[in-house]
Amino acid sequence: MWQDVSYLRQFYATPLGHIARRLIRRRLRALWPETAGFRVLAIGYGTPFMRPFQETAERAVAIMPDLQGVTRWPSGGPGLVALSEEDALPFPDNAFDRVLLVHAVESSEQLRRMLREVWRVLAAEGRIVAVVPNRRGLWARLERTPFGHGQPYSQRQLDRLLRDNLFVPLRSDYALYMPPSHRRFMLSIASGLERIGGRWLHPFGGVVLAEAEKQVYSGIPLKVSRVAERRQVPVGSPSTNRSGVND
Numbered sequence: 535m536w537q538d539v540s541y542l543r544q545f546y547a548t549p550l551g552h553i554a555r556r557l558i559r560r561r562l563r564a565l566w567p568e569t570a571g572f573r574v575l576a577i578g579y580g581t582p583f584m585r586p587f588q589e590t591a592e593r594a595v596a597i598m599p600d601l602q603g604v605t606r607w608p609s610g611g612p613g614l615v616a617l618s619e620e621d622a623l624p625f626p627d628n629a630f631d632r633v634l635l636v637h638a639v640e641s642s643e644q645l646r647r648m649l650r651e652v653w654r655v656l657a658a659e660g661r662i663v664a665v666v667p668n669r670r671g672l673w674a675r676l677e678r679t680p681f682g683h684g685q686p687y688s689q690r691q692l693d694r695l696l697r698d699n700l701f702v703p704l705r706s707d708y709a710l711y712m713p714p715s716h717r718r719f720m721l722s723i724a725s726g727l728e729r730i731g732g733r734w735l736h737p738f739g740g741v742v743l744a745e746a747e748k749q750v751y752s753g754i755p756l757k758v759s760r761v762a763e764r765r766q767v768p769v770g771s772p773s774t775n776r777s778g779v780n781d
Contacts, residue, residue: 558583
């Protein structure tokens with residue numbers, strides 16, 4: 535089940551949310567150190583992680599599912615996020631070089647159809663990164679953060695899911711080794727715990743980040759009968775913008 539956009543936005547506005555955003559961004563930048571000239575799409579609630587790509591990519595836009603709701607992004611300038619059905623993305627084939635999935639895989643109600651749509655809009659040799667709650671991590675066991683909701687995955691389960699949907703897993707990483715605590719002391723040592731966890735507790739991070747490449751040679755895109763019904767709802771509509779501005 536998709537989480538409400540207002541809940542997601544509120545979490546990332548907290549000190550713990552700021553820490554989580556920074557630590558996950560760090561691992562994303564290690565996986566994708568260079569995106570100059572690329573077209574980057576975020577699906578789910580990926581806007582907290584898009585600023586580095588917005589600064590370097592040719593284009594960086596976001597889609598939020600209609601069952602989640604949408605909030606404006608970025609806070610200044612033209613809106614770069616739209617509301618869409620998860621299994622009917624409002625883009626042509628091969629439109630993006632990179633696709634980031636955050637708060638998406640574990641929440642999707644039409645997961646295989648959504649992944650086939652991701653495959654369709656991804657260019658040949660394009661790559662995705664799925665950021666998903668780790669079944670072996672502490673964050674998936676506690677409901678105090680968005681990572682404690684939905685279906686968690688182990689790294690092997692996530693790789694199998696991607697293979698089954700015409701992606702070739704390339705590598706994986708982990709983030710969020712600190713407990714999901716709002717206590718000031720825990721927040722103050724988060725970076726140190728991340729270094730220790732990355733060295734000694736690798737499979738127990740709160741989230742697993744899986745990078746995969748589009749498999750072209752045997753891919754047959756899922757035929758979507760509602761192509762003509764695809765719609766893009768601009769942010770700013772009173773009926774869709776639930777939560778105001780998102781940084």
